[in-house]
Each structure stands twice: as structure tokens, then as C-alpha cells.
Amino acid sequence: MVVVMAPEATEADIKAVVSLVETAGGDAFVSRGVERTIVGLVGDLQQFGALNLRGMRGVGGVIRISAPYKLVSRENHAERSVVRVGGVPVGPGTMTLIAGPCAVETPDQTLQAAQMAQAAGATLLRGGAFKPRTSPYAFQGLGEAGLRILADVRDETGMPIVTEVVDAADVDLVASYADMLQIGTRNAQNFALLQAAGESGKPVMLKRGMNGTIEEWLMAAEYVAQRGNLDIVLCERGIRTFERATRNTLDISAVPVAQRLSHLPVIVDPSHSGGSRDLVLPLTRAAIAVGADGVIIDVHPHPETALCDGPQALVDGDLRELAKLVRDLPPFVGRALT
Ligand code: E4P
Numbered sequence: 001m002v003v004v005m006a007p008e009a010t011e012a013d014i015k016a017v018v019s020l021v022e023t024a025g026g027d028a029f030v031s032r033g034v035e036r037t038i039v040g041l042v043g044d045l046q047q048f049g050a051l052n053l054r055g056m057r058g059v060g061g062v063i064r065i066s067a068p069y070k071l072v073s074r075e076n077h078a079e080r081s082v083v084r085v086g087g088v089p090v091g092p093g094t095m096t097l098i099a100g101p102c103a104v105e106t107p108d109q110t111l112q113a114a115q116m117a118q119a120a121g122a123t124l125l126r127g128g129a130f131k132p133r134t135s136p137y138a139f140q141g142l143g144e145a146g147l148r149i150l151a152d153v154r155d156e157t158g159m160p161i162v163t164e165v166v167d168a169a170d171v172d173l174v175a176s177y178a179d180m181l182q183i184g185t186r187n188a189q190n191f192a193l194l195q196a197a198g199e200s201g202k203p204v205m206l207k208r209g210m211n212g213t214i215e216e217w218l219m220a221a222e223y224v225a226q227r228g229n230l231d232i233v234l235c236e237r238g239i240r241t242f243e244r245a246t247r248n249t250l251d252i253s254a255v256p257v258a259q260r261l262s263h264l265p266v267i268v269d270p271s272h273s274g275g276s277r278d279l280v281l282p283l284t285r286a287a288i289a290v291g292a293d294g295v296i297i298d299v300h301p302h303p304e305t306a307l308c309d310g311p312q313a314l315v316d317g318d319l320r321e322l323a324k325l326v327r328d329l330p331p332f333v334g335r336a337l338t
Pocket residue numbers: 102128131132133134135138272308309
């Protein structure tokens with residue numbers, strides 16, 4: 001059960017709802033989104049029914065939700081949500097291009113990648129300072145030094161930063177630099193990390209686990225939401241199937257399905273799904289056509305020397321085509337580049 005607070009509800013109204021639920025032996029989780037605050041109730045639903053929550057001051061409505069994920073469910077919020085990242089909207093009506101280097105390597109490489117991304121129409125900069133690598137011998141990222149480079153490039157370009165956090169212990173550090181925290185496919189069910197990100201006060205981009213169902217992905221988002229943070233963007237980045245011709249299999253149908261089940265924005269990562277430069281533009285076209293709220297794309301000034309995922313990074317010529325694509329295609333599906 002979810003209590004939706006009216007837009008004019010005060011902190012005292014929210015507290016009154018929480019304490020009534022707790023007095024009745026339940027738990028109440030307050031989640032604040034851009035547009036509204038909701039309180040998720042856990043406990044004996046019949047007992048909550050007797051509390052007359054609907055009659056309390058500041059309460060806009062009380063909804064029973066049948067899906068196992070409550071706060072992120074579309075049953076709880078019929079309208080699709082917009083998440084703002086450093087002022088940039090991600091959600092219905094717009095198409096957001098997030099682009100940048102897979103990994104932050106040097107100040108020059110990051111600035112060049114950001115400028116290439118921006119020239120193609122990107123309004124948010126991606127870049128990993130903490131890299132989740134299959135091999136412990138592979139480049140693991142520059143850590144805090146990489147975050148400092150990202151912050152400098154943000155100052156230079158004005159692009160808000162999206163960057164990954166791989167360990168709950170680093171959430172405060174990464175959040176002190178980032179405009180949005182990314183949780184990657186390998187950590188899609190790292191519940192301690194999801195909860196810490198939920199408490200960070202920063203918007204979260206949650207990638208789908210490579211072996212995860214859509215329901216598991218939404219349950220992971222619920223962990224973030226339950227800690228008070230409804231500013232979550234879901235990212236489909238391909239799943240592990242029997243097919244080896246691509247790095248992962250982009251599950252394009254996951255976009256409309258997740259949008260039907262959840263009010264959260266859904267974007268696509270054509271770089272990590274295809275795993276190869278020549279697939280990025282076709283998959284971007286598919287993502288826009290299917291109604292994705294954005295795409296996140298790897299860009300590198302010199303992919304042949306990249307320390308991570310060079311084969312999937314777009315270079316100058318591709319970026320001119322990308323710029324045309326993200327400008328021309330979204331209007332056909334009722335969207336504009338943010
Ligand atoms: C990149 O962003 C990831 O860290 C990368 O795709 C991990 O893959 P790998 O370590 O198997 O190369």
C-alpha cells in the first residue's frame with residue numbers, strides 16, 4: 001500500500017502519516033521525487049485500512065498495489081516520471097543523449113571525449129572512475145583522481161556527470177562529485193549498494209543485470225526507492241543469451257515493458273549491448289524508435305589506445321552521424337533532444 005502525499009503536504013503532514021503507521025505496528029518509507037512525495041507502507045494491510053489515512057491532512061490518495069515492487073510501479077503513479085540530472089530532464093517528451101568515455105584515463109582524453117559528445121548533442125557526460133572489470137589485472141579506473149578530472153571537465157563544458165559507483169563504501173565519495181550515480185549490470189543486485197545509493201540524495205541510473213529479469217530489475221529499483229529516492233532512471237544494456245555474435249543481446253522489448261510496469265524513465269546503452277562500434281548507430285535508431293527516454297554511448301578520441309572497451313567507442317566520423325540521428329529521429333516519435 002502506498003500513501004501519495006498531496007503537492008501542498010507539509011513535513012508535519014508526512015511525519016503524522018509515518019507515526020500513525022508505525023504506531024499501528026507497520027513500517028513507513030518516505031520517497032521524494034521531483035513532483036511528489038509518497039510513503040510506502042509495509043505490514044498488515046487490513047490494519048492500515050482501518051487507519052483512515054485518506055482523511056489525514058496532506059494525503060492526496062491511498063493506493064493498493066498488486067505488483068511486488070510498489071514505489072516504482074506504474075500502478076502507484078500512472079503518469080511517467082521525469083528525473084532531472086543537474087537540471088537536464090530525462091523522461092517522456094524528451095530524448096536525452098548521455099555520452100563520454102567508458103573510462104576516465106587522462107584530463108585531455110576526458111575533455112576531448114566530452115567535447116566530441118557535446119558537439120553530437122549530448123547534455124550529460126558519462127565516464128567511469130571506478131571500473132567493474134572481469135579481470136583483476138585489467139584497468140580498474142583512476143578512483144578519486146578520475147572523479148576530480150570529471151569535475152574539472154564539468155566546469156569546462158557545463159555537462160553534468162554520470163559516473164559509476166561499485167562499492168557501498170564509496171557512495172558518499174562518488175556522490176560528492178557526481179550529478180548522477182550509475183549502478184552497473186554487475187551490481188544490479190548488490191542490495192547494500194542499492195540502499196546506499198538510495199540514501200545518497202543523488203539521482204541513480206540503474207542498469208539491468210545481464211542475467212536479470214525485468215521484474216528483478218524493478219525490484220532492484222525498489223531498493224533504491226525504499227531508501228527515499230525516486231529519482232531513478234532504468235537502463236537496458238543487453239542481457240546474456242546463447243548468441244555470441246554480439247557482446248550482449250539488446251532486449252529492445254524491455255523498454256516498452258518496463259515503461260508499462262514502472263513510471264521510471266527507461267534509457268538504452270547501445271555501446272555495452274552490441275559491444276562493437278558498427279552496431280551503436282543501428283541500436284540507437286532502434287532505441288529511439290521503440291520509445292526509449294535516452295541513450296548512453298561510449299565515445300573516445302583514440303579508441304585504439306583505450307584502457308577499456310575501445311572497440312565499442314564512437315569516433316569523430318560516427319559522431320557526426322550520431323548527431324544527425326539524435327536530432328532528426330526523435331520528432332518522429334513525439335520527442336525532442338533535451
Ligand atoms: C565497462 O564499462 C566495463 O567495465 C567493462 O565493460 C567490463 O568488461 P570487461 O572487464 O570484461 O572488459
